[in-house]
Amino acid sequence: MIKANRILSDILIIDDDNNVVMALNKALNKIGRIRFASDAKQAFASIKEQQPDLILLDVELPDIGGLEICSILKNAPETENIPVLFITSHTEMGFEEKVFDVGAADYILKPLKPRVVAARVQTHLDYHLAIRLLEKLAHTDSMTGLANRRTFDERLIVELKRGRREQEPLTVVIIDIDEFKKFNDHFGHIEGDECIKSIALTLENGIKRSTDLAARYGGEEFAFILPNTDVEGANRLLFDLLYSIEQLGLTHAPEAKYDNVTISIGYSTVIPGESYANDSDNWAVVKAADSALYKSKQNGRNQVNYEPLE
Numbered sequence: 001m002i003k004a005n006r007i008l009s010d011i012l013i014i015d016d017d018n019n020v021v022m023a024l025n026k027a028l029n030k031i032g033r034i035r036f037a038s039d040a041k042q043a044f045a046s047i048k049e050q051q052p053d054l055i056l057l058d059v060e061l062p063d064i065g066g067l068e069i070c071s072i073l074k075n076a077p078e079t080e081n082i083p084v085l086f087i088t089s090h091t092e093m094g095f096e097e098k099v100f101d102v103g104a105a106d107y108i109l110k111p112l113k114p115r116v117v118a119a120r121v122q123t124h125l126d127y128h129l130a131i132r133l134l135e136k137l138a139h140t141d142s143m144t145g146l147a148n149r150r151t152f153d154e155r156l157i158v159e160l161k162r163g164r165r166e167q168e169p170l171t172v173v174i175i176d177i178d179e180f181k182k183f184n185d186h187f188g189h190i191e192g193d194e195c196i197k198s199i200a201l202t203l204e205n206g207i208k209r210s211t212d213l214a215a216r217y218g219g220e221e222f223a224f225i226l227p228n229t230d231v232e233g234a235n236r237l238l239f240d241l242l243y244s245i246e247q248l249g250l251t252h253a254p255e256a257k258y259d260n261v262t263i264s265i266g267y268s269t270v271i272p273g274e275s276y277a278n279d280s281d282n283w284a285v286v287k288a289a290d291s292a293l294y295k296s297k298q299n300g301r302n303q304v305n306y307e308p309l310e
């Protein structure tokens with residue numbers, strides 16, 4: 001079982017009754033770091049400042065009711081995954097349904113029993129930690145730690161939508177290690193894996209913005225999504241990267257063209273007013289980047305090429 005309290009969890013209690021707050025604090029202070037809010041205004045400010053791992057929420061609050069707060073949290077992408085547990089003395093017919101209808105994970109009845117509260121909270125923290133870990137694993141390439149192909153595909157759709165909406169350019173880059181078969185044949189697959197890891201790290205360090213994405217696209221292939229990046233901006237970044245990889249000084253197989261391991265790069269850019277007009281083929285930009293990569297390979301490798309979208 002994954003224990004959420006290995007890293008002290010952050011629990012937000014939203015309740016205006018001091019007795020309840022004190023009882024919850026006593027029940028939970030070994031499980032997590034406890035924060036309090038006595039109304040919705042304070043609660044939203046506190047969540048905005050730092051997202052808690054779990055929320056305990058009173059049904060009745062002075063400003064907005066707990067059910068409405070829960071519904072707001074569940075409808076916002078930043079907070080929808082935070083588990084919300086209601087604290088209530090409501091036992092009337094239909095109340096359970098209302099709580100789950102607004103997206104709560106569970107509810108705890110008053111009068112509060114400390115061991116029951118602690119056990120229920122711990123179960124939900126463990127469960128959500130496990131889900132987050134699984135999500136991370138499902139979106140990460142285990143060898144390099146970069147985003148995997150699934151993440152690339154999902155992010156591309158999101159960023160194309162955003163670029164179209166905000167009328168900003170978007171660049172997609174495909175990168176391939178040159179003559180990597182010769183490297184493997186000469187040094188073996190274990191050295192080959194180490195080479196892929198070093199290249200991945202350099203590529204990741206080569207992109208600077210938090211909105212950029214570096215992914216392992218296939219075996220010895222990588223891809224970038226660079227939002228708000230035009231043709232010239234991408235060109236500068238990619239030439240620097242070409243140089244950084246060569247400067248890594250990874251000795252290539254003697255049969256290879258260059259002494260050090262090199263990469264070939266192809267990229268394409270979606271430009272507002274031009275290519276965003278056609279939103280039917282989200283993959284056109286990837287195909288264009290791929291064909292630019294092909295040009296780099298055909299023209300002798302260790303170079304960057306650009307292919308405009310049709």
Ligand SMILES: Nc1nc2c(ncn2[C@@H]2O[C@H](COP(=O)(O)OP(=O)(O)OP(=O)(O)O)[C@@H](O)[C@H]2O)c(=O)[nH]1
Pocket residue numbers: 176177178179180181182184188189190191192193196218219220297301
């Ligand atoms: N060690 C290792 N090798 C891999 C991995 N994924 C793919 N490869 C190897 O990468 C090589 C790619 O070979 P090719 O597609 O022929 O291309 P290349 O030799 O890089 O030649 P060009 O792309 O034309 O420059 C193959 O030998 C694959 O086995 C991996 O995870 N680890």
